Amino acid sequence: MSVVECPRCGKNVSNFGTKTINDRRYLFAYHGNRPCYLGSYDSYVHAERLWGIGLSNISDGDLEDMLMEIFSRLLHKVRRAKGERKERMLKELEEILEEMHKKLQDV
Ligand SMILES: [Zn+2]
Numbered sequence: 001m002s003v004v005e006c007p008r009c010g011k012n013v014s015n016f017g018t019k020t021i022n023d024r025r026y027l028f029a030y031h032g033n034r035p036c037y038l039g040s041y042d043s044y045v046h047a048e049r050l051w052g053i054g055l056s057n058i059s060d061g062d063l064e065d066m067l068m069e070i071f072s073r074l075l076h077k078v079r080r081a082k083g084e085r086k087e088r089m090l091k092e093l094e095e096i097l098e099e100m101h102k103k104l105q106d107v
Contacts (some may be wrong), residue, residue: 030089 004013018025018041025041078089080104 006031006036007038011036 005011006013006029008029009031010068013029014029015030016038017028017030017035019028020026021083027038027041029038074089075091078086081089
């Protein structure tokens, strides 16, 4: 099995997990003694519902390949969607890309 690097700090991740703080769930990457915060678990759950993306394979592949795979699956889904659902997917995808673009500028 290939090694997954933490998207935040680049350390090798031993496990992914969630923590509940004030009724909200957050996703963490565990590696050594201090975990990295990855974001709201709800947004991942939301992504799972809307896009059908699971986190179950997250430790199986190289993150870069996974990202490209997810992106091509998203495009495929958008192409097949119709009407209001298609518009919602496009809007959401644009927001995600915009957010990623902002983050890239901070690197
Ligand atoms: Zn980390």
